[in-house]
Amino acid sequence: MPISDYRLARRDFVAGLALFAAAAPSLAQAAQTSHKQATSPRHLLLREVSQLVIPRSTTPGAGEVGVGAFVLLGLAHGLAGSHGALPKTLPEGVAAHVGADGRLDYVGWLKAALDQAAGAPFMAQPPARRHAVLAALDAQAFDPKAGWHPWKAIKKLILTGYYTSEVGGSKELNYVHVPGRFDPDLPLKPSDRAYSSDWTGVDFG
Amino acid sequence: MDFDAIVVGSGISGGWAAKELAEAGLKVLMIERGREINHQQDYATEWKMPWDMPFRGEGDSDLYDAEYAVQKRNRHFTEFTQPHFVNDAQNPYQTGEGTDFTWFRSYQLGGRSLTWGRQCYRWSDYDFMANARDGHGTDWPIRYADLAPWYDKVESFIGVSGAKEGLKQLPDGQFQPPMALNVVEQHVREAIAKRWPERCVTIGRTANLTEAKPDEARNACQNRSICARGCSFGAYFSTQSSTLPAAMKTGNLTVITDAVVEKLAYDPATRRVTAVHYLDTKTRTRKQASARLVFLNAGAFNSVHILLNSAQAGMENGLANGSGVLGTHIMDHANTLAAAAIMPGFEMHTTFGNRPTGVVLARYRNMDVMDGVGHTRGFSFQGGALQSTWTQGNRMAGIGADYKETLRRPGPWRMVLASFADCVPRASNRLTLDRTKTDPNGLPQLKIDFAFGKEELAALAQAKAEASEMLTAAGGKVLFGSDRPGAGGAAIHEMGGARMGHDPASSVLNKWSQAHEVANLFVTDGAQMSSSACQNPSLTYMALTARAAHAAVSMLREGKI
Numbered sequence: 111m112p113i114s115d116y117r118l119a120r121r122d123f124v125a126g127l128a129l130f131a132a133a134a135p136s137l138a139q140a141a142q143t144s145h146k147q148a149t150s151p152r153h154l155l156l157r158e159v160s161q162l163v164i165p166r167s168t169t170p171g172a173g174e175v176g177v178g179a180f181v182l183l184g185l186a187h188g189l190a191g192s193h194g195a196l197p198k199t200l201p202e203g204v205a206a207h208v209g210a211d212g213r214l215d216y217v218g219w220l221k222a223a224l225d226q227a228a229g230a231p232f233m234a235q236p237p238a239r240r241h242a243v244l245a246a247l248d249a250q251a252f253d254p255k256a257g258w259h260p261w262k263a264i265k266k267l268i269l270t271g272y273y274t275s276e277v278g279g280s281k282e283l284n285y286v287h288v289p290g291r292f293d294p295d296l297p298l299k300p301s302d303r304a305y306s307s308d309w310t311g312v313d314f315g
Numbered sequence: 316m317d318f319d320a321i322v323v324g325s326g327i328s329g330g331w332a333a334k335e336l337a338e339a340g341l342k343v344l345m346i347e348r349g350r351e352i353n354h355q356q357d358y359a360t361e362w363k364m365p366w367d368m369p370f371r372g373e374g375d376s377d378l379y380d381a382e383y384a385v386q387k388r389n390r391h392f393t394e395f396t397q398p399h400f401v402n403d404a405q406n407p408y409q410t411g412e413g414t415d416f417t418w419f420r421s422y423q424l425g426g427r428s429l430t431w432g433r434q435c436y437r438w439s440d441y442d443f444m445a446n447a448r449d450g451h452g453t454d455w456p457i458r459y460a461d462l463a464p465w466y467d468k469v470e471s472f473i474g475v476s477g478a479k480e481g482l483k484q485l486p487d488g489q490f491q492p493p494m495a496l497n498v499v500e501q502h503v504r505e506a507i508a509k510r511w512p513e514r515c516v517t518i519g520r521t522a523n524l525t526e527a528k529p530d531e532a533r534n535a536c537q538n539r540s541i542c543a544r545g546c547s548f549g550a551y552f553s554t555q556s557s558t559l560p561a562a563m564k565t566g567n568l569t570v571i572t573d574a575v576v577e578k579l580a581y582d583p584a585t586r587r588v589t590a591v592h593y594l595d596t597k598t599r600t601r602k603q604a605s606a607r608l609v610f611l612n613a614g615a616f617n618s619v620h621i622l623l624n625s626a627q628a629g630m631e632n633g634l635a636n637g638s639g640v641l642g643t644h645i646m647d648h649a650n651t652l653a654a655a656a657i658m659p660g661f662e663m664h665t666t667f668g669n670r671p672t673g674v675v676l677a678r679y680r681n682m683d684v685m686d687g688v689g690h691t692r693g694f695s696f697q698g699g700a701l702q703s704t705w706t707q708g709n710r711m712a713g714i715g716a717d718y719k720e721t722l723r724r725p726g727p728w729r730m731v732l733a734s735f736a737d738c739v740p741r742a743s744n745r746l747t748l749d750r751t752k753t754d755p756n757g758l759p760q761l762k763i764d765f766a767f768g769k770e771e772l773a774a775l776a777q778a779k780a781e782a783s784e785m786l787t788a789a790g791g792k793v794l795f796g797s798d799r800p801g802a803g804g805a806a807i808h809e810m811g812g813a814r815m816g817h818d819p820a821s822s823v824l825n826k827w828s829q830a831h832e833v834a835n836l837f838v839t840d841g842a843q844m845s846s847s848a849c850q851n852p853s854l855t856y857m858a859l860t861a862r863a864a865h866a867a868v869s870m871l872r873e874g875k876i
Contacts, residue, residue, distance in 0.1 A: 165719065167720070171719075187375045187378070188380065192376075193380070244714055245714050248712055248713065248714050251712075252712035253712075269705060269708045269709060274365035274371035274373075276364070279364070279365055282723060283705065287364065288539055289538040289667060292667070292670045294495040294496060294497040294666055295498035295501075296665050302724065302725065303723055304702075304722070304725045308704050309540055309541065310699070310701045311701050311702055311703055312704055315707050
């Protein structure tokens, strides 16, 4: 392929992106669709928890862009180490959710942990209370003395689901598939957004 | 004869063999065990965004556990690059007791040239004289001067960008303009040079073009750094982007894919290889082809496999193995993350674009003064400085608006230095054929026995201490460091097994990469290596291949083969 064709290919690609953006449903529509699909209690819980971790700001939150469903998919396929061997000592309340196959039911555990912490069904709590209950669980899991904790895998899947979604990856953060150049030193302004397409940063940051 | 030459394998060295032999006017057959992958049109994931992928680029962990149990341990293996790696369940191998060896493989047209790390470093006489100097292994029958013109030729053709530094241990080459050090790396380079003038941090010398090569339809690098998916710009060297089109242009090359070479037929009367036997995996039929010359470029371990599996009456230990050293003295660089540090002071700086290379900190021990602690060879570092992005959230407490806002901004700068230590050649590190276990093609599985020794462990210990010292001197706060090597094979520089040497009694190949015992057989991939150096080896394989091809053509014309 001669070089002129390469340029053409790249132009086509950029034009294609614009078309794709134009054809994509509005964010509100997308949110509505994913909301309709997410009707099982497990979906609803993960949608809500995702939204609490990454809420709506100038861009939609994680629950709104279908991250709850991604977390379920990830847990079903062992992502974030969720089908790996469990440590010998488990945090309180976890053992009850380990199945005969030795695998932890992460969602079952999460529901029980949140309900217990709320002292009543978590999903029936007012928004501020849900936030407080989840924030407390998160703080507990990330306590430097805590060690292994199942919330870390769920949170990792929420972050992955969000920042690799089109909204999280390219609206909340920047996404550039073909940078075309490398600038080794630019001033960083407080308003600058990070790049979800900085693969080295994603891998090693 | 069906062909003048047969090249087994289409990867980094096979592509070079095919190109050089075809350009010399020989009719060449290239046999590739894997599927066909056409440049540009078959790079299936190149234009995919994470949200286009079923598992967002992470891949299906359960599937990887079941079928890619080894390949998944390669950090370049992702949902995007999975099509460029083998399925381990279908391509089994055995390891000896106590051996942890990750054999990373890419069975396809182009082989690992599609997935390689692209780092191109010349070896120096510190490397070619290493065995003679400390007595490990056998002396190389060549020196730097023998290879220098071939390095020139290879670098000019494949396109290597890099900075000239005038280092004896890392000789300069025919470079395209270098990629830039980022602001933190530039600072680290200066801080280290100030305190240790003999230690040089330089930009990686990488087979990514900084200037287009229009005559070869190759564009300059677009700074995407997703090379292993395949690059339609042809901006990094691969068989597909570079050597294959050149070889095809001669009209002398025939390529067959989906053809697993089983063995070479040998005639003891003429002392020549007479045919290459292969299995057509699409039709499940056994076929053969003949040629005056055979080049083995199947990848170090698979070239050895073919030779071991070509045993016949009178040569029960394999073809070209009168010495008995075939399969022995395999190596891989001992490799680990020597240091990772937070680099404060650059909070107001950032970069744009994804540079497809890191930096290298050239070897500085055991050169003119033997100053290694517990080891006699070299180590070097590769790494770079980077800014954290959203994945830092995996380690952070917090939920809600403030947490989201934190992850919206570029995070702190980090600098990492990964150590690569020279691997001493040892007879006990070896390949054999497992006669009790076969692969799905009915071939005996390769068995790998491998362990690092006290020399590599000592080198990594010194590397860890000094990496930490250097990053601290550059203002870094060291978070982590290791001196425990990854599994064998983790550096993806597995080599040796058919070593070059002066003496037919203790080596497989002569100084032309030609079997001492079989005049028309050349092995020019990693199998030929007599020592490992601490640099990435692919550039040296290419230079040795071009050199061997020219020698073979001369011998053919002079009637010596």
